[in-house]
Amino acid sequence: xxxxxxxLTTPVIVGTYAISGGTLWxxxxxxxxxxxxxxxxxxxxLAAFIFVAQMINIPISGGTSGHLLGGFLAALxxxxxxxxxxxxxxxxxxxxxFQDGGLTALGANILNMGIVGAxxxxxxxxxxxxxxxxxxxxxLMESLAVFIAAWFSVELGALLxxxxxxxxxxxxxxxxxGIMGSVHAIIGLLEGVMTMFIYRAIQAxxxxxxxxxxxxx
Amino acid sequence: MSVRISRNLMIVLIxxxxxxxxxxxxxxxxxxxEWAAAKLGFLSREQEMYHAPLSDYTLxxxxxxxxxxxxxxxxxxxVLTGAMVGFQRLFRNRSRNPHER
Numbered sequence: 001x002x003x004x005x006x007x008l009t010t011p012v013i014v015g016t017y018a019i020s021g022g023t024l025w026x027x028x029x030x031x032x033x034x035x036x037x038x039x040x041x042x043x044x045x046l047a048a049f050i051f052v053a054q055m056i057n058i059p060i061s062g063g064t065s066g067h068l069l070g071g072f073l074a075a076l077x078x079x080x081x082x083x084x085x086x087x088x089x090x091x092x093x094x095x096x097x098f099q100d101g102g103l104t105a106l107g108a109n110i111l112n113m114g115i116v117g118a119x120x121x122x123x124x125x126x127x128x129x130x131x132x133x134x135x136x137x138x139x140l141m142e143s144l145a146v147f148i149a150a151w152f153s154v155e156l157g158a159l160l161x162x163x164x165x166x167x168x169x170x171x172x173x174x175x176x177x178g179i180m181g182s183v184h185a186i187i188g189l190l191e192g193v194m195t196m197f198i199y200r201a202i203q204a205x206x207x208x209x210x211x212x213x214x215x216x217x
Numbered sequence: 218m219s220v221r222i223s224r225n226l227m228i229v230l231i232x233x234x235x236x237x238x239x240x241x242x243x244x245x246x247x248x249x250x251e252w253a254a255a256k257l258g259f260l261s262r263e264q265e266m267y268h269a270p271l272s273d274y275t276l277x278x279x280x281x282x283x284x285x286x287x288x289x290x291x292x293x294x295x296v297l298t299g300a301m302v303g304f305q306r307l308f309r310n311r312s313r314n315p316h317e318r
Contacts, residue, residue, distance in 0.1 A: 001250050006264035035308040043305060044298040045229055051293045052236045055274065055286065057244040065246035089300055093293060099269035161250065170259040179256060183249040206225055 001069070001154075001161055001184070002094065002109055005102030009168040016164060017107030023115050024088060027081040034082040034211075042209060043086070046074055051090050058190060066187035071117025072125070072153035073195045076146070077202075079211045080122040087114030108164050112157040121153025125212075139203075143196050150195035151188040158184030237290045241283035 008016070024031075035043065050070035057065040070090075074083035088110045094100035101109045125145055128134075133145035162180030166173030199210070207213050247255065254260040274289035275282075 001248065003250065004263045005266040006262045007254075007259070032308040032311065035305050038305075040302055040305055041226065044301045045233070047297040047301050048233060048294040049236070051297055052233065052240060052290050055240040055243055055290055055293075056236065057246065057248065059244045059246050062252075063246055064249055064252045065244035066249060067243075085304075086301075089304075090297065093296055093300070095269070097269055097271050097293070097296065098274050098289060099265075099267075099272040100274070103267040158249065162253075165254075165259075170254075170262065171257040175257060176253070179253040180249065183253055187249050205228075 001113060001158060002091075002101035003105035003112075003161065003164070005104050007102070007168060007170060008105055008108060008164060012164050012168045013104045013107065015107075016105075016111050020088070020107045020110040020115060024085065024110075027084065030079075030081040031085045034079055038078060038082070043078070043082075046077055047086050047090060050074060050086065051093070053194075054090070054094070060187055060190065062183075062186070064183060064187070066184075066190050068194050069113050069117050069154055069157070069191060070195075071113055071157075072121025072150045072191075073198060075118045075122040076125075076195075076199055076210060076212055080119045083118035083122070084114050087118055108161070112161045112164075116157045116160055117153045120156040121149045124152045125149035139200070143200060146199050147192040147196045151192040154184050154188035154191045155181065158188075233294070237287055237294075240286040240290045243286060 050068075050073070053068040053070055055067070057067050060066050071083060071087045074086050077083075078086070091101060091106065091109050091114060095103060095106050095109070128145040128148060133141045133148075135142035158180045159177055162177035163173065165171070165180070166176035170176060202209055203213075251260065254263075271289060271292065275285045276288050276292075277285070280288075
């Protein structure tokens, strides 16, 4: 879902840079708190994992491929704000070194995959928890919440990406939002399954590494 | 700072090596956005405004793609690990409370 250079018009570029920059700036203190608390190994491993996982494209029906985005996964481990920051770093490295995503589109890519990917998925997860899909009831219910939230983290980012493309006049807004939403409704299933399995595995091996566990106490 | 390599960290490191190896088998099919752009006919609008040193995860065009992918994965990990260590130091140094260190 990395938007390249040339797709977005100036107002969309400026707008998305402003929203992403503003959001990251406003959460800097919360990011700092978590960064001081977390171990270096965990933070480094998380960023490394997300970067490598994003390189592994898996074929999906209809001649497309998808990969884990990892924003919501990161939020489960370090909380939503540090997750946004880590995703922004990964996206910046991808753009600066590997030309994955454009320089002018970095603001939009951070917004779609970093801020909405991490924060949106996290909000949905909490909403589902409040609705009763939580670990106190059963691990299965919690897994379902993780799956749904991970799916939404991709879908919301894709819809927003579609909106940015439409506002840039590449095609009608309805068309761009519709096509991005529908293709990522399928790609999002991959995010759901992978996030759920990783979450369950770490929950079994090292539950202390999971940020959301610390909130229940 | 001493890094104690626990059994779990070992598992994570082995997992990471496994994932790096998997990048060699990454699918070349278009991703969701490229697919949509081709379908709606604006894929050609893409233009380069900045040239990255290892564009498209390629160190050298004469190397096999699998090798390029694996080397890119390693470089990315090294850079990001450095960035995380650096940012953590930065945040810790800014901390007003020395007990938090």
